[in-house]
Amino acid sequence: MIEVDVASRLGDFSLSAKFAVNSGITAIFGKSGAGKSSLIRMIAGLSAPDSGRIALGERVVFDRAASINMPIQQRGVGMVFQDSRLFPHMNVERNLLYSQWAAGRKSAVGLGEIAELLGISHLLKRRPHGLSGGEKQRVAIGRALLSNPQLLVLDEPLASLDASRKAEILPYLLKLKNEFGIPMLYVSHSLGEIEQLADTLVLLDAGNVVAHGPIAQMLSNLELPQLASGPDAGSLLFATLNHYDEQWQITEFGLEGQALQLPGQLGNVGQDARVRIKAKDVALARKAPDEASIRNVLSVVIEGITETSGPYAEVDCRVGEQHLRARLTRHSVHELQLAAGQQVFALIKSVALDQ
Amino acid sequence: MSFYLTDAEWAAIQLSLQVASLAIAIALPPAILLGYALARWKFPGYTLVNALVHLPIVLPPVVTGYVLLVLFGRQGMLGSFFADVFGIVFAFRWTGAALAAGIMAFPLIIRPVKLSFELSDGQLEEAAHSLGTSRIRTFLLITLPLALSGILSGAVLGFAKAMGEFGATITFVSNIPGETRTLSLALYTEMQSLSGDAGAIRLTVIAIVVSIGALVFSEVISRRLSRKLGGQHD
Numbered sequence: 400m401i402e403v404d405v406a407s408r409l410g411d412f413s414l415s416a417k418f419a420v421n422s423g424i425t426a427i428f429g430k431s432g433a434g435k436s437s438l439i440r441m442i443a444g445l446s447a448p449d450s451g452r453i454a455l456g457e458r459v460v461f462d463r464a465a466s467i468n469m470p471i472q473q474r475g476v477g478m479v480f481q482d483s484r485l486f487p488h489m490n491v492e493r494n495l496l497y498s499q500w501a502a503g504r505k506s507a508v509g510l511g512e513i514a515e516l517l518g519i520s521h522l523l524k525r526r527p528h529g530l531s532g533g534e535k536q537r538v539a540i541g542r543a544l545l546s547n548p549q550l551l552v553l554d555e556p557l558a559s560l561d562a563s564r565k566a567e568i569l570p571y572l573l574k575l576k577n578e579f580g581i582p583m584l585y586v587s588h589s590l591g592e593i594e595q596l597a598d599t600l601v602l603l604d605a606g607n608v609v610a611h612g613p614i615a616q617m618l619s620n621l622e623l624p625q626l627a628s629g630p631d632a633g634s635l636l637f638a639t640l641n642h643y644d645e646q647w648q649i650t651e652f653g654l655e656g657q658a659l660q661l662p663g664q665l666g667n668v669g670q671d672a673r674v675r676i677k678a679k680d681v682a683l684a685r686k687a688p689d690e691a692s693i694r695n696v697l698s699v700v701i702e703g704i705t706e707t708s709g710p711y712a713e714v715d716c717r718v719g720e721q722h723l724r725a726r727l728t729r730h731s732v733h734e735l736q737l738a739a740g741q742q743v744f745a746l747i748k749s750v751a752l753d754q
Numbered sequence: 755m756s757f758y759l760t761d762a763e764w765a766a767i768q769l770s771l772q773v774a775s776l777a778i779a780i781a782l783p784p785a786i787l788l789g790y791a792l793a794r795w796k797f798p799g800y801t802l803v804n805a806l807v808h809l810p811i812v813l814p815p816v817v818t819g820y821v822l823l824v825l826f827g828r829q830g831m832l833g834s835f836f837a838d839v840f841g842i843v844f845a846f847r848w849t850g851a852a853l854a855a856g857i858m859a860f861p862l863i864i865r866p867v868k869l870s871f872e873l874s875d876g877q878l879e880e881a882a883h884s885l886g887t888s889r890i891r892t893f894l895l896i897t898l899p900l901a902l903s904g905i906l907s908g909a910v911l912g913f914a915k916a917m918g919e920f921g922a923t924i925t926f927v928s929n930i931p932g933e934t935r936t937l938s939l940a941l942y943t944e945m946q947s948l949s950g951d952a953g954a955i956r957l958t959v960i961a962i963v964v965s966i967g968a969l970v971f972s973e974v975i976s977r978r979l980s981r982k983l984g985g986q987h988d
Binding site for chain 2: 478
């Protein structure tokens with residue numbers, strides 16, 4: 400549990416943030432200049448807010464009223480910076496073990512295990528300046544993990560990498576989440592990264608926390624235009640890989656007792672998956688279509704319809720406990736006489752698999 | 755003309771090495787601390803401190819020597835304090851020559867030191883703090899090693915300067931053979947004597963060789979170190 404309630408003023412910029420999140424990966428999302436970095440610097444102890452309180456789990460690390468301001472060395476917050484910040488005068492192994500030999504930290508996991516997990520075992524004797532951007536970031540993540548942190552803070556760790564390097568790092572972050580269960584704060588201005596990783600999202604705008612909550616709920620909240628509008632807006636759904644059909648090379652996912660089919664072999668049976676469905680790729684029908692090429696048809700219940708000022712309407716549908724958004728024209732909504740509470744069929748043109 | 759140094763000339767060179775070594779030992783630690791402060795901190799009186807540090811470059815050396823004589827002479831405020839408390843006498847001793855040389859060399863030492871502290875902007879230190887090391891440990895393990903090229907080249911340049919210091923030295927500690935007659939002072943003495951041309955030329959050649967050697971050496975070490983680190987912010 401991370402509890403933050405801080406306020407700070409620096410020149411023209413003022414930051415005021417109040418939220419509490421559980422463990423797992425918490426994304427701090429906002430445009431550049433929204434105050435993301437300022438906020439995590441306060442949580443990590445690199446700067447002090449003007450007022451407020453910060454608690455990491457049981458420990459109060461900052462409380463202005465009680466004059467508590469635990470120095471960064473004692474907060475147990477592992478930092479991964481955008482620019483990796485490896486020590487150039489030490490080789491990779493020295494960097495990884497820095498916290499242990501220089502600060503006497505004990506880590507429950509060993510160097511070998513971490514290096515194996517992050518795929519950097521072959522780099523141990525190299526100097527940082529010879530590494531690629533992606534390798535540097537993996538070493539930086541390993542170095543932070545080996546300092547035995549209670550919380551891992553990643554400040555735009557992928558922002559300075561190109562698309563293929565990003566794709567190289569993301570699976571490692573997922574592995575960390577699954578294998579260590581260490582709480583993470585993940586700062587990013589890329590919604591794509593956040594959809595793949597985060598459990599909780601804190602939305603920051605112009606120095607204020609606009610909203611925070613579970614990721615899927617936040618992404619489908621139409622009152623948050625930063626997240627829920629735009630041509631690519633849609634829904635994030637949690638599914639399980641049920642079956643792979645070798646003959647047709649189709650992977651079948653289970654979603655709230657119904658099935659989604661995606662072409663190709665996309666993982667192992669039993670694996671959890673996040674699927675992303677754009678609102679514009681969902682059509683609604685009153686009757687289940689027969690003899691259609693679209694294979695993914697889900698039975699859903701309309702929760703609500705929001706008409707925009709333009710030609711479109713956003714239809715919020717419920718699939719079991721989860722939400723699926725459809726973007727239709729207002730004209731279709733009118734012709735089909737759609738209304739809240741109706742049971743309809745969602746025809747899904749395409750599904751993107753996030754992990 | 756003989757190419758071989760006389761005993762007196764050897765003594766002067768040995769004394770110069772001794773004086774320069776002590777001068778660097780005295781000047782380097784404060785140059786590192788002050789260089790760090792000037793590179794990283796903003797404090798009231800910054801401009802004044804910065805000017806004071808560079809003062810020996812512009813001040814006539816004889817003025818520096820005279821100020822030292824007034825402060826560190828037997829009757830001087832600091833001179834009597836050091837003599838009474840530590841039993842260290844500066845006036846007309848080789849230790850005084852080292853003090854004068856250290857002060858004259860100080861601006862040359864601090865320049866590259868300060869520059870190398872300015873090159874890294876504290877981000878690596880933040881990372882080190884987050885990994886659990888205290889400010890002092892971080893300074894010793896991260897900041898100092900990364901500034902090593904600047905510190906070494908400052909020390910080498912300062913050493914060369916200290917070896918050849920003349921004006922402040924002769925003013926403060928006079929020209930006593932075997933005690934304060936360093937290379938430059940020996941050269942000056944030979945120039946004054948009728949038969950001293952050969953000796954003056956020998957010492958001149960040595961002074962030139964030492965100076966060029968120091969400049970080249972300082973350039974080489976800073977290049978080699980920066981290559982080894984491959985730039986700090988790549």
